[in-house]
Amino acid sequence: MKITTKFWIGLIILIALTPLGLFLPEHFKSGAAWGEWENKAIQKLLGYIPKGLEKLSRLWNAPLPDYAFKGWEEKGLTHLSLAYIISAIFGIGITVLVIFLIGKVLVKKRD
């Protein structure tokens, strides 16, 4: 088997395992990454939300915030895991597509 084929298979396995990235933090009661808190959490930490932060944090509404579907936040880990895997497939699919496009533009065929 070609090594690239093995890499693609490895990637598919990794995508299937991504919900670990949700379950492990939940199990160990870990919160957000440092410096990536929700505004509510900042309010708790500081007693206020910095004005510039509040304004800029509303700047962009991502279609799949936190690799989940909007409105699914309260649905529990099983639903969130499904959304996480779908997000991984979708995000990685677009990433791969963009790299192939960049490759088309940048790299000349020499071999």
Next chain:
Amino acid sequence: MHIPDGYLGPATCGFFYVAMLPIWTAASRIVKKTLSARQVPLLAIGAAFSFVIMMFNVPIPGGSTGHAVGGVLVAILLGPWAACIAITVALVIQALLFGDGGITAVGANCFNIAFVLPFVGYYIYKTISYNAPIDSNRRVIAAGIAGYVALNVAAAFTGVEFGMQPLLHKTASGQALYCPYGLKVALTAMVGEHLLIFGLIEAIVTALVIKYLQRQAPELL
């Protein structure tokens, strides 16, 4: 390590967009010269790998979470400039589609994760593995050290960027406008947790894949 919108003030955001422009330009020029059409699938795999590794949030029990980047591996296999492009694409898509990392912070995040990280990792690997035979253990160790140090240096840059905000922006009453934590807190938190846990993950991932490739595809090394 993905700085969200709102944590960096406009000066910092602008500075890093401007800083990234020549880096992105150089990266495309160099990749155009050095990357063959045969390697494009590998570049896509590298970007995909980095994307998926960043989704594995690793907990610090009762504390925060973080993750590895996988970018040092991409740099070792394809060079730091190609890695810069691969990780940039992953970061931009994470920001646009998933809100992971801010739109205004794309420049800063790319500087830390797509520039500092692959370059530091690549040169540490090259230095330690200098003249080592393809199948030597020194390469595996070099890959591990490169992953560990590079992720920590990138985290340190991120910590400094967070920590500079209270110095740059404050309201008249002394409230923070953007990231509220100064250098000491931000740098200690960012570097501390990466030294403790996340750096080890980057080290293990990088070393294991290099070890695997020594047997399965030595031509890539």
